[in-house]
Amino acid sequence: MLLNEVRLKQCISAARLDTVIATTPENVTYMSGFWALPQWIRRGPQAYVVWPAPDKGTPEIIASTSTLDLVADQEVWVSKVRRYGEFHANVGSSTTVDRANERHLQLRDLPRHGDAIEALIAALEEARLGRGRIGIDEAGLPPGYQETLRAHFPNASFLPATALLREVRAVKTADEIERLGQVAQIAERSIQAALAVAQEGATEADLARAFHVRTVEEGALPVLGCIGFGERSALMNVQPSDRRLRAGEIIRFDVGGRFRHYRADIARIATLGEPPPQAHRLQQALLRGVQHACDIIRPGLPAAQLFETVVRVVQREGIAHYERDHVGHGIGLDGYDAPTLSARSTDVLEEGMVLCVETPYYEIGRWGLQVEDMVVVRQGGVERLTQTHDAITRVPS
Amino acid sequence: MLLNEVRLKQCISAARLDTVIATTPENVTYMSGFWALPQWIRRGPQAYVVWPAPDKGTPEIIASTSTLDLVADQEVWVSKVRRYGEFHANVGSSTTVDRANERHLQLRDLPRHGDAIEALIAALEEARLGRGRIGIDEAGLPPGYQETLRAHFPNASFLPATALLREVRAVKTADEIERLGQVAQIAERSIQAALAVAQEGATEADLARAFHVRTVEEGALPVLGCIGFGERSALMNVQPSDRRLRAGEIIRFDVGGRFRHYRADIARIATLGEPPPQAHRLQQALLRGVQHACDIIRPGLPAAQLFETVVRVVQREGIAHYERDHVGHGIGLDGYDAPTLSARSTDVLEEGMVLCVETPYYEIGRWGLQVEDMVVVRQGGVERLTQTHDAITRVPS
DSSP: OOSOHHHHHHHHHHTTOSEEEEOSHHHHHHHHSOOOHHHHHSSSOOOEEEEEOTTSOOOEEEEEGGGHHHHHHSOOOOOEEEEESOOOOEEOOOSOOOHHHHHHHHHHTSOEESSHHHHHHHHHHHTTOTTSEEEEOGGGSOTTHHHHHHHHOTTSEEEEOHHHHHHHHHBOOHHHHHHHHHHHHHHHHHHHHHHHTOOTTOBHHHHHHHHHHHHHHTTOEEEEEEEEEGGGGGSTTOOOOSOBOOTTOEEEEEEEEEETTEEOOEEEEEEESSOOHHHHHHHHHHHHHHHHHHHHOOTTOBHHHHHHHHHHHHHHTTOTTOOOSOSEEEOSSSTTEEEEOSTTOOOBOOTTBEEEEEOOEEEETTEEEOOEEEEEEETTEEEESOOSOOSOEEEOO | OOSOHHHHHHHHHHTTOSEEEEOSHHHHHHHHSOOOHHHHHSSSOOOEEEEEOTTSOOOEEEEEGGGHHHHHHSOOOOOEEEEESOOOOEEOOOSOOOHHHHHHHHHHTSOEESSHHHHHHHHHHHTTOTTSEEEEOGGGSOTTHHHHHHHHOTTSEEEEOHHHHHHHHHBOOHHHHHHHHHHHHHHHHHHHHHHTTOOTTOBHHHHHHHHHHHHHHTTOEEEEEEEEEGGGGGSTTOOOOSOBOOTTOEEEEEEEEEETTEEOOEEEEEEESSOOHHHHHHHHHHHHHHHHHHHHOOTTOBHHHHHHHHHHHHHHTTOTTOOOSOSEEEOSSSTTEEEEOSTTOOOBOOTTBEEEEEOOEEEETTEEEOOEEEEEEETTEEEESOOSOOSOEEEOO
């Protein structure tokens, strides 16, 4: 299961909530296993998961009639479903119906609510939460929906819960770590596929195509594909262009796809031919910062302390003027899960968090260098999810 | 240019707005050419375009410091930029700086605002809009931001503008139609690539991989990939599984990627070997519906009338019980642009709209059939953006 149910219950209890309502695609998928296609590829379509405190009711999914086929066909662990809206379909004459179609037909027989907010109101009414403390994942609701809820339940307290659910998601389950490990290694192999076409005259777009093709071949989908050559590697979000590769140039990858809904985000540096000696020295300093992070990461370590230490190590190891806003972040269904590894972060590392630890360094007009790896926080230290090394990869020219 | 500037000005004028503020990724890219990576791949990161009425000021982009490299490197037609937030980077020692890095350095020298909302407030203040009528693309703002604006400008009127900008985007420019034509044909060629691996025992996932690989090879990114066999073709949002193909089965594609930010959404039906005669008859009825739509589509035609006519044609041509909620929609930066081709739509077709015209038909437990094509509304009728036919494609078994 993706959901860390123990942690969810703890967070609901600590916030003294009677129920929590997921509204963003990440939280809906996380809490129920239901991946609502329209909600993920566009903004506007609504799907919810209502998760009451123990003894306050039964978790339920609220889905549009047009997405019930996905509820039926996916590994969903929330069995109660409420539907809204019309979507015409007919019943086939076949006598042998598979499980997904059979479940789909059952779900279509459920009572129908007019729209998403009406269905949500009905769910809260049935759970008798009119005077309850209701945590609502405020980030996923269209403007006006929260006002409608407040007007309908004047005696209830509505509390923002997007941050709370982000905190729940911060400590991963074994199933999540399994997916994150797979997508991290898909990203590594996709970098290798891109480097296989790196030669004098190849374009950034050529490498990006090879990268994404490999990602797709491995069953993942492209998301992040920043690949830049030479001075373009200094553009932090560099989008692949027709710029051609020349001998001795830096190639910076800051990349990662999505595999079974889970994101990767890693960085690697390569050069065509011999790396410039200074680039090598800079990359070593950045690498020492990440290595030191991996040496000291433990449950209980404050993220702000990790940040300060890593920046100091990079400064000491060769980039005296090194400055950063953060040295990493959590990763999961979202590319920036909790914790945030920054000076002002109040997060504390916990066992089972999955972190992107990174030390990027940009010299605008010249080059960008970067180390970024994905690791799991374990009691005894870190477990790396990647397998390739972080020094500069030399591609024969 | 993507932006239909004449239409934007007309809509701003008709709504008597002093300015309009784009906040969603689609509208920011549409109005400025600025594609803000973090805003597109996650929810939360903020980028805006402020577009005043003529004589009320100069259009401007509001971007985080960490995305100024994208402003610098993209074909952006809004030259005024306001930045917010910190993002550390150094200036390289190179003497030969390319255009993107040079522009990036210039943009980083702009005054810095603390955060996105502070930058937006400053923009409105400088334009002296404290008593103005301000149209705001409400769908892209995090909860609380609009309240902050209203509190800061108590004498201004804030009006929702997401629907207005959707209306502006409904009539495409030549550049947009060019991209939509390319992505439609990429989807067609990707279907052909998928059918090239369709044989007894191939899985839905095999076809999906071949489909997406081709999409990536053509320079696009995967978005929609509903590919289902046999009874699974009746799942409207079918996600490719390990289900194996058998002779005589329906293969339904409802698919399309994103090319230079523009979406495709087309459907095709194939069978391995001879199609079941009834499937052939049903598909012909669905096809006649779309063909009739293409015969009558003209500027000035009410969308609701188009809907009624198409449903009647499908009923008359062989599916007497045919019912639908819509028979299509606009497409562009979003997969569901205006207009909506439904019974309750108040939209009227205009020259330059790009429509997905579709007649899906689902028999749950048995099969799903579908015709969906992309067409441009022209004075003399429709211009099809696809090239392949809509009858059932027979794959040799």
